[in-house]
Amino acid sequence: MKVLYSVEMKNITKRFSDTVANDSVNFSVKKGEIHSLLGENGAGKTTLMKTLYGMYQPNEGEIFINGHKEKIENPAKAISLGIAMVHQHFMLVEPLTAAENVVLGYEPKKGMFFNLDKAREEVTQISEKYGLKVDPLEKVEDLPVGAKQRLEIIKGLYRKADILILDEPTAVLTPLEVEDLFKVLRKLKEAGKTIILITHKLKETMEIADRVTVLRSGTIVYTAEKTETSPEKLAEMMVGRKVSFEVKKNPVEHEKKTVLELKKACYSKNKVKILNELSLNIKSGEILGLAGVEGNGQTEVIEALTGLIPLEKGEILLQGERITDLSPIKRIKAGIGHIPEDRNKRGLVEDFSIKENLILGYHRKSDFCRKGILKNNNIAKFASKIRTQFNIKTVDVDTEAAALSGGNQQKIVIGRVLSQEPKVIIAAQPTRGVDIGAIEYIHNKLMEMKEAGKAILLISAELDEIMKLSDRIAVIYEGQIVAEDEADNFDEYKLGALMTGSK
Amino acid sequence: METDMGALIASLLASSLRIAIPIAFAALGSAFCELVGIVNIGLEGMMLAGAFAGVWGSYITGSAYLGLLFAVIAGALFALIHAVLTIRYKTDHIISGLGVNMLSLGLTTVLLQVIWGNRGKSCEVAGMGSISLPIIKDIPFLQDIIGNISPFFYLLLLAVVISWLVLYKTVFGLRVRVIGENPQAADTLGIDVYKIQFICVILSGILSAVGGAYLSIGDINIFGRDMVAGRGFIAMAATIFGGWNPLGAFGGSLLFGFAQSLQIRLQVFNIPVQFAQMLPYVITILVLAISNKNNKGPAASGKHFKRGEV
Numbered sequence: 001m002k003v004l005y006s007v008e009m010k011n012i013t014k015r016f017s018d019t020v021a022n023d024s025v026n027f028s029v030k031k032g033e034i035h036s037l038l039g040e041n042g043a044g045k046t047t048l049m050k051t052l053y054g055m056y057q058p059n060e061g062e063i064f065i066n067g068h069k070e071k072i073e074n075p076a077k078a079i080s081l082g083i084a085m086v087h088q089h090f091m092l093v094e095p096l097t098a099a100e101n102v103v104l105g106y107e108p109k110k111g112m113f114f115n116l117d118k119a120r121e122e123v124t125q126i127s128e129k130y131g132l133k134v135d136p137l138e139k140v141e142d143l144p145v146g147a148k149q150r151l152e153i154i155k156g157l158y159r160k161a162d163i164l165i166l167d168e169p170t171a172v173l174t175p176l177e178v179e180d181l182f183k184v185l186r187k188l189k190e191a192g193k194t195i196i197l198i199t200h201k202l203k204e205t206m207e208i209a210d211r212v213t214v215l216r217s218g219t220i221v222y223t224a225e226k227t228e229t230s231p232e233k234l235a236e237m238m239v240g241r242k243v244s245f246e247v248k249k250n251p252v253e254h255e256k257k258t259v260l261e262l263k264k265a266c267y268s269k270n271k272v273k274i275l276n277e278l279s280l281n282i283k284s285g286e287i288l289g290l291a292g293v294e295g296n297g298q299t300e301v302i303e304a305l306t307g308l309i310p311l312e313k314g315e316i317l318l319q320g321e322r323i324t325d326l327s328p329i330k331r332i333k334a335g336i337g338h339i340p341e342d343r344n345k346r347g348l349v350e351d352f353s354i355k356e357n358l359i360l361g362y363h364r365k366s367d368f369c370r371k372g373i374l375k376n377n378n379i380a381k382f383a384s385k386i387r388t389q390f391n392i393k394t395v396d397v398d399t400e401a402a403a404l405s406g407g408n409q410q411k412i413v414i415g416r417v418l419s420q421e422p423k424v425i426i427a428a429q430p431t432r433g434v435d436i437g438a439i440e441y442i443h444n445k446l447m448e449m450k451e452a453g454k455a456i457l458l459i460s461a462e463l464d465e466i467m468k469l470s471d472r473i474a475v476i477y478e479g480q481i482v483a484e485d486e487a488d489n490f491d492e493y494k495l496g497a498l499m500t501g502s503k
Numbered sequence: 504m505e506t507d508m509g510a511l512i513a514s515l516l517a518s519s520l521r522i523a524i525p526i527a528f529a530a531l532g533s534a535f536c537e538l539v540g541i542v543n544i545g546l547e548g549m550m551l552a553g554a555f556a557g558v559w560g561s562y563i564t565g566s567a568y569l570g571l572l573f574a575v576i577a578g579a580l581f582a583l584i585h586a587v588l589t590i591r592y593k594t595d596h597i598i599s600g601l602g603v604n605m606l607s608l609g610l611t612t613v614l615l616q617v618i619w620g621n622r623g624k625s626c627e628v629a630g631m632g633s634i635s636l637p638i639i640k641d642i643p644f645l646q647d648i649i650g651n652i653s654p655f656f657y658l659l660l661l662a663v664v665i666s667w668l669v670l671y672k673t674v675f676g677l678r679v680r681v682i683g684e685n686p687q688a689a690d691t692l693g694i695d696v697y698k699i700q701f702i703c704v705i706l707s708g709i710l711s712a713v714g715g716a717y718l719s720i721g722d723i724n725i726f727g728r729d730m731v732a733g734r735g736f737i738a739m740a741a742t743i744f745g746g747w748n749p750l751g752a753f754g755g756s757l758l759f760g761f762a763q764s765l766q767i768r769l770q771v772f773n774i775p776v777q778f779a780q781m782l783p784y785v786i787t788i789l790v791l792a793i794s795n796k797n798n799k800g801p802a803a804s805g806k807h808f809k810r811g812e813v
Contacts, residue, residue, distance in 0.1 A: 055691070076693025091688035093681045094802070104681055105692035107674040114674045155692075 012061035036209035040435035084156025099136035259455035265314035289470030337422030350402035355383035390415035407438030513647035523760030528714025529738035530752035532707030544600035547735025548607030553712025574716035582708020630724035666749035683801030
């Protein structure tokens with residue numbers, strides 16, 4: 001019997017001016033399967049799926065839906081063919097209600113007017129059928145992230161989608177929410193839906209997918225049944241070489257001393273307590289992992305330690321000395337290195353060259369500047385050294401930072417901080433949006449720094465990362481540390497439960 | 504004494520209303536435009552075009568109502584320029600609006616010279632006059648305010664109510680509000696973003712032009728050079744004050760009209776005229792400074808939307 005394919009994309013090529021995002025890609029998905037489209041950032045996964053969804057037109061190639069050749073000029077056409085896409089950045093309209101968001105484009109009417117009651121009913125119906133809990137009359141801006149994602153799925157189902165594309169759906173979810181999402185996906189599969197999951201996470205692929213396709217640099221390099229492959233094989237296919245997942249945790253032998261201390265810190269925003277008498281101890285030769293669901297005060301901990309926000313109460317001590325009232329630049333001088341959470345907002349000035357970015361925050365040091373005049377020769381020499389040392393892939397150090405990939409941009413930020421011999425490193429989301437190869441590199445660098453006796457605070461949304469690197473883990477929930485212990489005493493589920501406030 | 508006070512208040516309110524009419528039309532237009540993410544500082548020029556076309560149409564045909572039709576067409580054409588530049592060619596919204604204003608001022612001045620041989624003003628044409636509705640003209644106090652008022656006033660009330668219904672109760676309105684907030688989302692749902700943007704920009708031109716026409720054929724029945732005199736910008740402020748809502752925009756226009764008419768009254772007292780004249784603008788600035796805190800405009804206002812970009 002002939003296998004039924006929901007989607008067949010044949011010889012798809014998509015170019016953007018002079019870069020090729022997809023190069024003669026052949027991609028097919030069987031009816032009723034969960035298919036994982038795996039690849040690193042920039043491999044062309046999203047481009048391929050946006051082509052399928054009619055947001056891009058391919059330069060070459062053909063698309064078949066359920067065996068029929070189709071020209072998908074726009075999303076409206078894709079929707080009419082039963083395709084729905086849940087984008088990585090949600091396509092929701094914040095000030096409108098959940099129900100309004102769902103029915104947009106296909107609104108129920110009563111006479112000439114919009115029928116909100118009908119919209120609400122429809123949403124409730126779908127949400128009950130598939131276990132997608134959302135309050136239809138809540139405004140989207142008041143919904144938590146998980147609910148927004150459920151809403152996006154409901155949106156697709158409301159449009160009678162049979163083929164559901166999800167772009168990195170778990171990037172914003174906690175482990176428990178991921179489990180819920182997978183439950184929903186399995187239910188959808190039972191109902192006969194075809195699901196395409198764009199991801200770069202191997203674990204998820206192995207857990208939920210039936211088949212896997214790996215994209216690398218715009219071409220398909222591998223397709224397999226899940227049962228016939230392994231995470232190691234997939235990683236090798238994604239990166240193009242063997243990757244080691246293991247980071248050796250060498251405990252540092254010499255005595256650990258407290259370097260940076262946050263004591264009973266309080267901070268509120270709009271009269272809401274964000275930090276509630278929070279205390280942390282960061283010790284030399286140790287990585288302290290701060291685990292928590294985003295928005296529970298991690299950002300404020302970082303900002304308080306680096307001097308970006310003032311504390312209402314509490315104090316910060318660096319090697320026993322009070323630095324609570326020092327300005328950010330003085331704290332940098334005192335030895336607090338900061339790898340910011342948001343690379344593009346706080347880590348880099350994208351329009352500046354690599355060498356300028358490499359000295360930001362340290363530009364007043366006598367190596368780089370004399371009486372307010374920059375020493376360009378020294379800076380260039382320094383930048384070239386860091387570039388080699390940190391393996392930043394670029395033609396020269398005068399290139400704009402914006403021209404680099406996420407991984408290489410992050411290497412600039414990390415190179416800048418680590419090269420200045422800080423006493424403490426505050427590493428916030430150090431591997432966010434970088435590819436596996438660079439993650440491996442950054443992890444090893446952090447380990448090196450730890451072994452060199454630095455005190456490191458690691459804040460990450462990726463639990464795996466926290467568990468892999470940390471010696472000790474502290475769990476933050478609603479502005480308080482709810483648990484703190486040796487890393488070995490936690491597992492993923494215990495952490496997940498603590499992070500969401502359940503004991 | 505009491506009736507004197509009553510009459511004074513009535514006349515103050517009546518003149519507030521008259522001043523508010525043209526501003527409110529343009530403010531409605533501005534709301535539609537900004538709600539689809541297009542900033543329109545060309546309101547001023549579109550009003551001017553409407554004021555001119557109204558007089559011209561009335562001059563040619565002898566009918567003020569046909570003049571109004573001319574105004575509508577002129578407003579639509581000028582708005583079309585803005586729409587094509589900002590939506591099709593992604594020109595900066597401010598630059599394009601500025602261009603519309605300058606084009607309108609230049610063109611109407613030249614045409615004044617060509618048609619009436621006068622660079623300052625046209626000759627007097629047939630106007631819309633005023634109407635008094637049967638019941639209202641017998642209600643005390645109210646009769647002093649709107650007992651005898653331009654038909655533009657009733658047109659405005661209609662426009663405000665219909666705009667509100669369209670924006671908040673119809674599918675089209677829902678889509679309009681979505682586009683200004685998140686055009687990418689609208690696009691991924693198969694909504695034709697460009698089409699709705701074009702419709703709204705042109706609608707804004709038409710509404711502004713009707714407001715402009717009130718100044719000429721609804722009030723003094725001649726066209727004067729640059730007779731809009733900044734009302735287009737005041738209308739933008741009224742829209743923001745009103746939270747991009749037609750009812751609010753109407754309210755904002757009334758407030759400005761009131762300040763303006765109060766200012767005229769104040770001139771009889773012994774304070775320098777210049778200070779009195781500043782009042783409406785000072786009020787505008789104060790009101791915006793105070794009210795803007797809680798008012799959040801359309802998130803995608805002033806940004807270009809290009810398909811496929813996220």
